[in-house]
Amino acid sequence: MIKLLYALIAVVIAIQFIRPDFTNPKVDETVTLQADTKVMNVLKPSCYDCHSNETKYPWYSHISPVSWMMEDHINDGRKALNFSEWANMDPAVKTKRLKRAIQLLDHGTMPKTSYLLMHKEADLSKDQKETLKQFFESEMKKLPNQPAYMYNDFR
Numbered sequence: 001m002i003k004l005l006y007a008l009i010a011v012v013i014a015i016q017f018i019r020p021d022f023t024n025p026k027v028d029e030t031v032t033l034q035a036d037t038k039v040m041n042v043l044k045p046s047c048y049d050c051h052s053n054e055t056k057y058p059w060y061s062h063i064s065p066v067s068w069m070m071e072d073h074i075n076d077g078r079k080a081l082n083f084s085e086w087a088n089m090d091p092a093v094k095t096k097r098l099k100r101a102i103q104l105l106d107h108g109t110m111p112k113t114s115y116l117l118m119h120k121e122a123d124l125s126k127d128q129k130e131t132l133k134q135f136f137e138s139e140m141k142k143l144p145n146q147p148a149y150m151y152n153d154f155r
C-alpha cells in the first residue's frame, strides 16, 4: 500500500515537468476588439482568459494536470473566437459567433462552469449579461452584407 502511495507521488512529481507553453501571442492594437469601458469591464474578466491573447495565468496554471485542461480551453477557446483577432475575422464567421455568444449567455453556458468555480468575478449578473448582449448585437449590425436570415432567427 505504501509502495503504491510512493508511486503515485512520483507520478505527480514527474508530470510537473510536462508543461504547456503559456506565452501569450502578441496583441495588435489595430486588430483587437475596441469597446467602451463599460463593456470591457464585463468582457475582460469573463471571456478574455479563453477568447483573447490577453490570458491571465493564475498560480495553479503551473500545476499539472490542471495546466493541461487550461491549455485545451485556451487553445479551443481562441480557435472558436479570439477578440484579439477581431478585425481579421471573416464577417460571416463573426456573425455566427456573435449570435451564438448571445445564446450561450442566455443559456448560462459561457463562461464555462469549471471556470466560474475559480473566477467568481466572471459569474455575470443579469445587467452584465444584458450589457454584453447589447454590445454583441451592435457589433452584428456593423457587419456588411449579411443575409437577412443571419439576424432573424436568434432569441
Ligand code: HEC
Pocket (backbone or CB within 6 Å): 046, 047, 048, 049, 050, 051, 072, 073, 074, 076, 077, 080, 081, 097, 098, 100, 101, 104, 110, 111, 112, 115
Ligand atoms: C474557461 C474558458 C472559457 C471562458 C472563460 C469562456 N469561454 Fe467561450 N469557449 C471556450 C471553449 C473551449 C470553446 C470551444 C469549444 C466549446 O464550445 O466548448 C468556446 C466557445 C465559445 C463560442 C463559440 C461556440 C460555438 O458553438 O460556435 C462562443 C460564442 C463563446 N465561447 C463565447 C464566450 C463568451 C461570450 C464568454 C464570456 C462571457 C466566454 N465564451 C467565456 C472556453 C471559454
